[in-house]
Amino acid sequence: MDIKNLRLNYEKSTIDFKNLADNPIQYFMNWFEDALKINKQEANACILSTVSSDNCPSSRVVLLKGVNKNGFIFFTNYKSSKAKDIDANPNVALNFYWPELERQVRITGIVKKIAINDSDTYFKSRPRDSQMGAWLSDQSKVIGLDYNFMDTLNSLESKFKDKAIARPLHWGGYCIAPIKVEFWQGRPFRLHDRLVYKIEDGEWIYKRLSP
Numbered sequence: 001m002d003i004k005n006l007r008l009n010y011e012k013s014t015i016d017f018k019n020l021a022d023n024p025i026q027y028f029m030n031w032f033e034d035a036l037k038i039n040k041q042e043a044n045a046c047i048l049s050t051v052s053s054d055n056c057p058s059s060r061v062v063l064l065k066g067v068n069k070n071g072f073i074f075f076t077n078y079k080s081s082k083a084k085d086i087d088a089n090p091n092v093a094l095n096f097y098w099p100e101l102e103r104q105v106r107i108t109g110i111v112k113k114i115a116i117n118d119s120d121t122y123f124k125s126r127p128r129d130s131q132m133g134a135w136l137s138d139q140s141k142v143i144g145l146d147y148n149f150m151d152t153l154n155s156l157e158s159k160f161k162d163k164a165i166a167r168p169l170h171w172g173g174y175c176i177a178p179i180k181v182e183f184w185q186g187r188p189f190r191l192h193d194r195l196v197y198k199i200e201d202g203e204w205i206y207k208r209l210s211p
């Protein structure tokens, strides 16, 4: 396997530094729309990185489920490993890589649980199977190699028979309020375009970075 010779010359697009948005959320939405046109299924897949109480970093894929002026929203189990990291340290990073567009977005920010009623609203909108899944999984806990979810699924199905499935209290959303957002566009000769937004004195400012 010749890994060292795997390389692409990036040449699909550029960042127009004369035509930028005032804030990174607006700029992100433009790029996200471009990504959705190319990858409707999972343009919202992103890498969430957290740091544990003993300073170990950890990354995993989550699905972005909303963006608003406050930040970037995802849903998970509030007792999972990532949630324990977040309890200890709310500084997180989120990374999107859209290879079809030769684009990366790197977000760092402070994460907080979203309002209970917003988690309820989203939970209600999920398919019944996914709602069941939230009840069934003690996310990140060790389970027996022969553990069979069907037993618990059957008892859950009878518990909620002909009823709406309530949101488990340990499952809900988080919102990452960004403090720094970098947009990266691959360019020929590895001379990539990089644009970074940062909050300074309560205002967004942007700068270009060397590749």
Ligand SMILES: Cc1cc2nc3c(=O)[nH]c(=O)nc-3n(C[C@H](O)[C@H](O)[C@H](O)COP(=O)(O)O)c2cc1C
Residues within 6 Å of the ligand: 045, 058, 060, 061, 062, 063, 064, 074, 075, 076, 077, 080, 081, 082, 083, 139, 140
């Ligand atoms: C494409 C994809 C999407 C995922 N989306 C989510 C998600 O939205 N929320 C979530 O909790 N886990 C999601 N996962 C699973 C996580 O990557 C991870 O395995 C899980 O959250 C446990 O992480 P933790 O032990 O670090 O808490 C997804 C995984 C993949 C590959």
